[in-house]
Amino acid sequence: VRQYRDGLSPKDPIITLLTDFGLQDEYVGVMKGVIASIVQDARIIDISHGIHRHDIRQAALVLYSAYRFFPKGTIHVAVIDPGVGGHRRILCLKQDSHFFLAPDNGILSLILRNGSMEDLRVVTNDRFFLKPVSHTFHGRDIFAPVSGHLAKGVTMSELGKRLALDEIEVLDVAVPIVSDEAIIGEIISKDRFGNLITNIDHKTYQDFTEKRASQDVVVQLGNASEINGVTTSYDTVEVGAPTALFGSRALLEIAVNQADASAYFGVSVGQAVILKTVRNVGRER
Amino acid sequence: VRQYRDGLSPKDPIITLLTDFGLQDEYVGVMKGVIASIVQDARIIDISHGIHRHDIRQAALVLYSAYRFFPKGTIHVAVIDPGVGGHRRILCLKQDSHFFLAPDNGILSLILRNGSMEDLRVVTNDRFFLKPVSHTFHGRDIFAPVSGHLAKGVTMSELGKRLALDEIEVLDVAVPIVSDEAIIGEIISKDRFGNLITNIDHKTYQDFTEKRASQDVVVQLGNASEINGVTTSYDTVEVGAPTALFGSRALLEIAVNQADASAYFGVSVGQAVILKTVRNVGRER
Amino acid sequence: VRQYRDGLSPKDPIITLLTDFGLQDEYVGVMKGVIASIVQDARIIDISHGIHRHDIRQAALVLYSAYRFFPKGTIHVAVIDPGVGGHRRILCLKQDSHFFLAPDNGILSLILRNGSMEDLRVVTNDRFFLKPVSHTFHGRDIFAPVSGHLAKGVTMSELGKRLALDEIEVLDVAVPIVSDEAIIGEIISKDRFGNLITNIDHKTYQDFTEKRASQDVVVQLGNASEINGVTTSYDTVEVGAPTALFGSRALLEIAVNQADASAYFGVSVGQAVILKTVRNVGRER
Numbered sequence: 001v002r003q004y005r006d007g008l009s010p011k012d013p014i015i016t017l018l019t020d021f022g023l024q025d026e027y028v029g030v031m032k033g034v035i036a037s038i039v040q041d042a043r044i045i046d047i048s049h050g051i052h053r054h055d056i057r058q059a060a061l062v063l064y065s066a067y068r069f070f071p072k073g074t075i076h077v078a079v080i081d082p083g084v085g086g087h088r089r090i091l092c093l094k095q096d097s098h099f100f101l102a103p104d105n106g107i108l109s110l111i112l113r114n115g116s117m118e119d120l121r122v123v124t125n126d127r128f129f130l131k132p133v134s135h136t137f138h139g140r141d142i143f144a145p146v147s148g149h150l151a152k153g154v155t156m157s158e159l160g161k162r163l164a165l166d167e168i169e170v171l172d173v174a175v176p177i178v179s180d181e182a183i184i185g186e187i188i189s190k191d192r193f194g195n196l197i198t199n200i201d202h203k204t205y206q207d208f209t210e211k212r213a214s215q216d217v218v219v220q221l222g223n224a225s226e227i228n229g230v231t232t233s234y235d236t237v238e239v240g241a242p243t244a245l246f247g248s249r250a251l252l253e254i255a256v257n258q259a260d261a262s263a264y265f266g267v268s269v270g271q272a273v274i275l276k277t278v279r280n281v282g283r284e285r
Numbered sequence: 286v287r288q289y290r291d292g293l294s295p296k297d298p299i300i301t302l303l304t305d306f307g308l309q310d311e312y313v314g315v316m317k318g319v320i321a322s323i324v325q326d327a328r329i330i331d332i333s334h335g336i337h338r339h340d341i342r343q344a345a346l347v348l349y350s351a352y353r354f355f356p357k358g359t360i361h362v363a364v365i366d367p368g369v370g371g372h373r374r375i376l377c378l379k380q381d382s383h384f385f386l387a388p389d390n391g392i393l394s395l396i397l398r399n400g401s402m403e404d405l406r407v408v409t410n411d412r413f414f415l416k417p418v419s420h421t422f423h424g425r426d427i428f429a430p431v432s433g434h435l436a437k438g439v440t441m442s443e444l445g446k447r448l449a450l451d452e453i454e455v456l457d458v459a460v461p462i463v464s465d466e467a468i469i470g471e472i473i474s475k476d477r478f479g480n481l482i483t484n485i486d487h488k489t490y491q492d493f494t495e496k497r498a499s500q501d502v503v504v505q506l507g508n509a510s511e512i513n514g515v516t517t518s519y520d521t522v523e524v525g526a527p528t529a530l531f532g533s534r535a536l537l538e539i540a541v542n543q544a545d546a547s548a549y550f551g552v553s554v555g556q557a558v559i560l561k562t563v564r565n566v567g568r569e570r
Numbered sequence: 571v572r573q574y575r576d577g578l579s580p581k582d583p584i585i586t587l588l589t590d591f592g593l594q595d596e597y598v599g600v601m602k603g604v605i606a607s608i609v610q611d612a613r614i615i616d617i618s619h620g621i622h623r624h625d626i627r628q629a630a631l632v633l634y635s636a637y638r639f640f641p642k643g644t645i646h647v648a649v650i651d652p653g654v655g656g657h658r659r660i661l662c663l664k665q666d667s668h669f670f671l672a673p674d675n676g677i678l679s680l681i682l683r684n685g686s687m688e689d690l691r692v693v694t695n696d697r698f699f700l701k702p703v704s705h706t707f708h709g710r711d712i713f714a715p716v717s718g719h720l721a722k723g724v725t726m727s728e729l730g731k732r733l734a735l736d737e738i739e740v741l742d743v744a745v746p747i748v749s750d751e752a753i754i755g756e757i758i759s760k761d762r763f764g765n766l767i768t769n770i771d772h773k774t775y776q777d778f779t780e781k782r783a784s785q786d787v788v789v790q791l792g793n794a795s796e797i798n799g800v801t802t803s804y805d806t807v808e809v810g811a812p813t814a815l816f817g818s819r820a821l822l823e824i825a826v827n828q829a830d831a832s833a834y835f836g837v838s839v840g841q842a843v844i845l846k847t848v849r850n851v852g853r854e855r
Contacts, residue, residue, distance in 0.1 A: 012325045016314065022620075022762035023308070023593070026636040029586065029617035033640035036613065040582045043321065044615075045329075047314035050307075053763060054828060066311035069425065070318035082828050085803030135803030137818035140639065192307035193338060233370025233420030248422035255421075258339060258367050297610045301599065308593070328606065330614075332599035335592075351596035354710065355603035477592035478623060518655030518705030533707035543624060543652050 013042045013151035014070060018063055018078040019139060020051040027137070031077075031144040034130060038148030045070075054082040056106050060171055061189050061197070063100075064110035065249045072097035077147045078107050085135035090123040090142060091168060092150075092159050099150060101143055106171030113173070117165060124160035176200045182276035183208055185252070187269050194260030198273045200252040205230070205275070215277035219244040221254065221265050222272060230275075234258070244275075298327045298436035299355060303348055303363040304424060305336040312422070316362075316429040319415060323433030330355075339367040341391050345456055346474050346482070348385075349395035350534045357382035362432045363392050370420035375408040375427060376453060377435075377444050384435060386428050391456030398458070402450060409445035461485045467561035468493055470537070472554050479545030483558045485537040490515070490560070500562035504529040506539065506550050507557060515560075519543070529560075583612045583721035584640060588633055588648040589709060590621040597707070601647075601714040604700060608718030615640075624652040626676050630741055631759050631767070633670075634680035635819045642667035647717045648677050655705035660693040660712060661738060662720075662729050669720060671713055676741030683743070687735060694730035746770045752846035753778055755822070757839050764830030768843045770822040775800070775845070785847035789814040791824065791835050792842060800845075804828070814845075 015035060021027040032044050047066050051059045059080040067076050081088075081103045089104040095115050101123070102108050123142065126133070128149045130141040146159065176185035176199050185200040209217060219227040227244045234257045237243045242264060247253035252275070256264045265271075300320060306312040317329050332351050336344045344365040352361050366373075366388045374389040380400050386408070387393050408427065411418070413434045415426040431444065461470035461484050470485040494502060504512040512529045519542045522528045527549060532538035537560070541549045550556075585605060591597040602614050617636050621629045629650040637646050651658075651673045659674040665685050671693070672678050693712065696703070698719045700711040716729065746755035746769050755770040779787060789797040797814045804827045807813045812834060817823035822845070826834045835841075 012321075014321055016318070023616075024618060024620035025761045026617050026632045027761075029615060030636050030639045032615045033584075033586070033636065033644075036582075036584055036615065037639070037641045045314060045317045045321065046308075047311050048309060050309035062311045066315050066318065069315045069322070071322045074318075083805065086805040134818045136815065136823075140818060191310045191312075235368065235371040245421065248419045248425060253421075297606075299606055301603070330599060330602045330606065331593075332596050333594060335594035347596045351600050351603065354600045354607070356607045359603075476595045476597075520653065520656040530706065533704045533710060538706075 013039065014045060014074040015042050015147050015151055016045050016047050016066070016070060016074060016076045017049070018047040018051065018059060018066075018076065018080070019049045020053050020055065020059070020080045021049050021139070023049055027139065031079075031139050034140055034144035035148040035151075038145055039152045042148065042151045047076075051080055054080060056080055056082075056171060057173070058189055060107050060110045060173065061249075063102075063107060064114070067098055067100075067111065068096070070098070073099075075099040075101065075147050075150050077143050078102040079139040079143050080107060081105070081138060084138050089168075090138070090146075091163070092119075092121045092123050092146070092156055093117065094119040094156060099156075101147055101150075103138075104169050106169045108168075109171035109173055112165065112170075119156050120163045120165065120168070121156050122160045122163050125158060128154065128159065174199050176204055178204060178208060182274050185273045185275070187254070187267065187271045187273060190262050190268055194256070194262040194264075195247065196254040196261050196265070196267070196271075196273075197247065197249060198252045198254070200273065200275060202246050202250045202252075205246070205252065208275070209277075212277045217275055218278050219252070219254070220274040220276070221267055225265055227254070298324065299330060299359040300327050300432050300436055301330050301332050301351070301355060301359060301361045302334070303332040303336065303344060303351075303361070303365070304334045305338050305340065305344070305365045306334050306424070308334055312424065315425050316364075319425055319429040320433040320436075323430055324437045327433065327436040332361075336365050339365060341365055341367075341456060342458070343474055345392050345395045345458065346534075348387075348392060349399070352383055352385075352396065353381070355383070358384075360384040360386065360432050360435050362428050363387040364424040364428050365392060366390070366423060369423050374453075375423070375431075376448070377404075377406045377408050377431070377441055378402065379404040379441060384441075386432055386435075388423075389454050391454045393453075394456035394458055397450065397455075404441050405448045405450065405453070406441050407445045407448050410443060413439065413444065459484050461489055463489060463493060467559050470558045470560070472539070472552065472556045472558060475547050475553055479541070479547040479549075480532065481539040481546050481550070481552070481556075482532065482534065483537045483539070485558065485560060487531050487535045487537075490531070490537065493560070494562070497562045503561055503563050504537070504539070505559040505561070506552055510550055512539065583609065584615060584644040585612050585717050585721055586615050586617050586636070586640060586644060586646045587619070588617040588621065588629060588636075588646070588650070589619045590623050590625065590629070590650045591619050591709070593619055597709065600710050601649075604710055604714035605718040605721075608715055609721045612718065612721040617646075621650050624650060626650055626652075626741060627743070628759055630677050630680045630743065631819075633672075633677060634684070637668055637670075637681065638666070640668070643669075645669040645671065645717050645720050647713050648672040649709040649713050650677060651675070651708060654708050659738075660708070660716075661733070662689075662691045662693050662716070662726055663687065664689040664726060669726075671717055671720075673708075674739050676739045678738075679741035679743055682735065682740075689726050690733045690735065690738070691726050692730045692733050695728060698724065698729065744769050746774055748774060748778060752844050755843045755845070757824070757837065757841045757843060760832050760838055764826070764832040764834075765817065766824040766831050766835070766837070766841075766843075767817065767819065768822045768824070770843065770845060772816050772820045772822075775816070775822065778845070779847075782847045788846055788848050789822070789824070790844040790846070791837055795835055797824065 093100040133141045185198045187196045188199045189197040231245045239258045378385040418426045470483045472481045473484045474482040516530045663670040703711045755768045757766045758769045759767040801815045809828045
């Protein structure tokens with residue numbers, strides 16, 4: 001008997017889709033048609049199709065932020081693929097009992113950095129591809145059918161040879177720099193509401209502030225703008241006032257209560273963010 | 286034996302989602318992942334994620350216009366939630382054999398005004414929440430898991446204490462004013478096609494015109510623009526000409542045949558609309 | 571025993587939706603609610619709701635490009651319907667073991683031109699409609715419920731009388747003109763990435779080039795811009811350079827590697843495209 005998805009329950013396989021295809025053209029619908037043609041009982045859930053064109057960094061952050069909220073055994077398909085039709089490889093990763101199909105271009109970097117890989121394969125077995133394979137739409141011809149076959153019970157070992165972690169592309173994702181005085185990070189994403197997401201994670205923040213327990217923190221955006229303290233919800237400040245908080249991704253966010261922080265500060269992705277301590281700023285007031 | 290969703294059939298529970306999250310970020314996908322982790326056989330249907338940010342009035346109209354077209358027993362989740370993380374409560378309403386989960390900010394006003402409430406609870410039982418509960422994303426941490434548990438068979442009485450109708454927030458939704466001469470309403474929404482939806486409902490219109498059976502009606506937008514008569518379909522006028530009709534929501538709409546009424550008249554939400562009678566305008570021609 | 575969807579398997583009926591409704595309003599969600607109220611186990615897959623308002627040509631191309639990637643027996647519902655509420659008829663087509671519901675306005679033209687029709691009906695039996703039928707939203711009142719009933723097992727003969735092909739509207743879809751010297755086509759669509767899709771299909775191209783085997787081809791956009799040769803993938807040229815290739819729809823596309831061809835050339839739908847042969851351009855270099 002074939003082991004179902006490497007041992008995971010066959011009930012209700014879930015396939016998630018993450019692309020930069022947008023929803024105007026038929027591309028996403030076609031991928032779902034291909035999957036439904038292979039596996040009848042899979043549930044397909046969109047993570048997003050609104051990734052900026054070819055923005056692998058944004059896709060990496062979105063996929064990393066989303067995947068753990070799905071059941072174990074979910075197959076996550078990420079097609080942000082500027083190199084389609086060229087020499088880039090296609091990867092199948094198993095980690096944390098989730099499966100990932102993605103081009104070998106760094107999309108999986110954040111996931112790989114924050115967990116331990118269970119299996120990693122290069123997808124080469126064209127028995128699971130839609131033929132003829134076009135050179136422009138591997139989402140339809142490779143990613144969709146391979147995810148359908150995985151959902152149906154094909155094992156990773158059937159897809160292609162094992163790869164080591166040092167054989168694949170890694171995204172140069174900025175890690176915040178921690179000095180005696182400050183954490184220096186940057187804005188790595190902006191959401192629909194204009195909230196600015198930084199690369200300063202909660203653990204780095206905790207380690208930094210624990211050692212400086214008697215001090216208050218200030219968050220600086222560039223030279224000019226300062227926010228006093230780190231809070232936990234938008235409405236700890238007045239409507240229209242800025243705040244810094246650890247948001248739903250466990251990353252430091254700059255927000256403005258009921259307004260657009262990106263517009264408020266006039267900054268976006270790439271802007272430096274400095275979190276430093278000061279002696280009891282809040283209490284002096 | 287636990288009564289399934291207060292007595293409704295367990296077959297194929299449906300959960301609808303209505304948010305202002307947009308489709309660019311992973312927020313909606315994450316909510317679906319949380320639901321799928323709790324209840325495997327629920328079907329999730331999007332009503333819209335394109336509500337303007339924090340626009341509770343638009344959300345109230347959209348939810349009211351949509352819910353009745355779903356099967357009894359459907360669980361409708363509405364997360365337009367400017368007060369997330371603050372002191373606003375979360376409500377669970379049962380009415381017309383439908384279930385609604387929404388912040389206590391008025392989103393349910395139109396539904397409550399047009400039917401009789403069967404049960405109303407404040408959602409406080411954190412046994413059904415995702416923990417730790419963030420202060421910024423209750424869609425993921427409260428609304429999604431509670432809807433999943435409801436779909437799975439949890440009863441409303443398990444969610445929290447009963448509330449009376451006068452204990453919750455009600456939206457100040459404009460009701461049209463009926464005088465001897467006219468119905469005075471306003472534009473409350475604009476759809477994708479530029480059709481202008483007013484708050485003048487079909488019943489108010491019928492009562493008004495029944496008493497004035499020998500007279501014709503004219504619809505005025507502000508001072509300048511007049512439309513003769515109320516029709517039933519866009520193409521009763523030439524392509525490019527304006528018309529007033531009762532649309533699919535049973536509310537008076539101002540439309541332009543195959544064009545954008547908002548652009549044509551240069552007006553949008555908030556504009557006054559006056560419907561009055563005149564002596565046989567049409568027949569004088 | 572009723573024959574299920576004219577003999578096709580009852581397992582997992584799939585209904586696809588293609589509209590110009592957008593995703594801001596509740597229209598698409600309402601259609602899904604109506605379908606779910608009729609048939610519990612149907613899977614609903616969106617092809618697109620971002621067709622430009624009333625753009626029947628774009629819809630025809632998208633539907634034709636998408637449908638074949640779904641399983642046989644799928645019911646495709648296309649509601650791009652400028653004539654809603656007027657005298658236009660509603661059609662149900664069976665072709666290639668797929669079912670199509672669409673207004674009689676030409677959306678099905680490309681499908682009909684490229685296959686052989688199995689059955690064609692005018693949908694008139696209001697037993698399968700939602701009542702009262704509005705004059706503005708047949709997507710909700712006719713298309714959605716009829717598709718639900720089809721998925722549930724209603725046969726086409728129950729929907730209405732048979733029509734002949736010459737009784738319905740046909741879109742005037744430009745066919746490329748083939749002369750001794752050149753194929754003269756035009757740009758018929760532009761996708762999200764700015765790729766320009768022409769009406770020059772692969773078969774026409776093959777017939778043309780086979781007879782001119784010793785010659786190279788050049789693709790002209792208007793008078794000014796020339797692209798040498800037809801390739802198979804975006805990255806046969808440098809990043810930022812233009813290329814002509816047969817894309818995933820088997821139609822000639824003009825693309826720019828990792829950029830927007832429409833912006834690059836400053837052209838869009840309607841622009842003439844000329845493919846002609848030259849004596850070994852490439853080799854002279």
